[in-house]
Amino acid sequence: MTDPTAGVQVAETTEGRQHFSDEPTGRRDKAIEGRSPLQIALSRLVKDKLAMVCAAVVLFFILVALFAPMITSALGVSTDVVRSCDVLECNAANPGVGYPKTGPPFYGFDAEHPLGLAPRTGADNLAHWVEGCRTSLLIAGSATLIASLVGIVLGLTAGFAGGVVDKIISFVTDFFLTIPFLLAALTIAPIVIERYSTGDSYATAQKVSLIGVLALFGWMGVARLIRGEVLSLREREFILAARVVGMPIHRIMLRELLPNLTAPIVISVSLMLPAFVAAEAGLAFLGIGVTGSPSWGQTISKAVPYWSNYSLYLIEPMLGVVLLVLSLNLLGDAIRDALDPKTRR
Incomplete structure (x- = not known):
């Protein structure tokens, strides 16, 4: 005979199994929820306490540079x-x-x-410090942006096109690498001084020329790095598939290759910016950088003779340069580790 309670038991058992299997599945779905590489890198970066401290220091300098006129006006100080x-x-x-x-x-x-x-x-030394921060970040940031754009464009073109185009761009890159940066700056500075020294745009001309010199001799590292990455990516399956379906070259470079170059680009920018900050201060110290407006390097040059009796005059700009460059370098290293999938923390 058929047990009249069998169906009920089976139903209860099935319901119990269903209830038992639903909860772990939901938990598993949350546990294996997908994240993009950028989200993973950001989560790893946030967990790095040193990187967060450096990011806070860099943010402080950026805010000081952006609101320098308001800060000096609010504090009642002037240069x-x-x-x-x-x-x-x-x-x-x-x-x-x-x-x-x-x-x-x-x-x-x-x-x-x-x-x-x-x-x-x-x-006032505080006014000079604030305006010097503005000058350093303006010049270094502008030069980094221009050098990065030039390096990315030339690196993408050389790596993807190959052949004669790659040889020409590589030759130009190697040629610029052989020119000493300091020698070029020493050559260009007197020309700018002689041409614009009597005009009202002398300070602007100095900044523009310095940005041009830094960018002109700063794009080569980015170009070589991007070229190497593109050479390894252009033979990958997704690039070959894009070529097979007839996708235009510019679309392949912008929509397929460029997103995969985010990590090396970010790393290059994070390492180039502090180098340009230090270079700007060094050139101003030598008298061939920005002299028509307040600058950390210019203040350091003026403060050297007073080191023995008035050391505070020299320590203030030096502290700004050291803190900014050190924070940018450490933050760049942290970003590189966060974007590197082989790094384990």
Whole structure:
């Protein structure tokens, strides 16, 4: 005989099994939820405490550069020269020169001039520091953007086209690598000074020429890196499939190759930017960089003779350069590790 409760038991068993299997499946779906490579890299970067500290420092410098005029106006400081015996130690033979009469190391803290005043000029050091940050990031950021765009375009073209095009671009890249950067800067600077020294656009011409020099001798590393990556990608199945279906070359380069080059591009930019910051400060220190507007390198050059008696004057811009360059380099290393799928943390 058929047990009248059998169907009920089977139904209950089936319901129980269904209830038992639903919960683990939901948990498994959440556990194996797919994430893009960028999301994985961002999650790894956020977990890196050192990278977050460096990112905060870089963000601070960026905000200072963006809002430099508002900061100096709010604090009531200025880069104007004040050769007055009210703020500087004067003497009858040479009035208006000497060390400031306010702030350390000779006097107590002055809230109106937190970082003190510059010797001989009486200009506020905080204003020079803020404007110098603006100048450094403006020049380094612009040069990095231009050099990256040039390097990406030439690297993509050389790697994908191959043949004669690749040989020509590679020759041009190697040629620029043989030209000393400092020698080119020393050659271009006098030309710019002689051409625009008497005009109102002298400061702008200096910045534009320095950006041009940095970008002109900074794109080669990006181009060689992108070319090597493209040479390894152009024979992959998805590129061959795109060619078979008749996809235009520019579409293959922009929609298929370029997204796969995100990691090397980001790494190159993160390493190029601090190098350009240091280069700008070094050129200004040598007197062939930006001299028509406040700059960290220019302040360092002026502060060297006062190191023994007024070390704060030299430490302030040096601290800015070191903090910015170190933070950018460490952040670049962290981004490289986060984007590298072989790295385990």
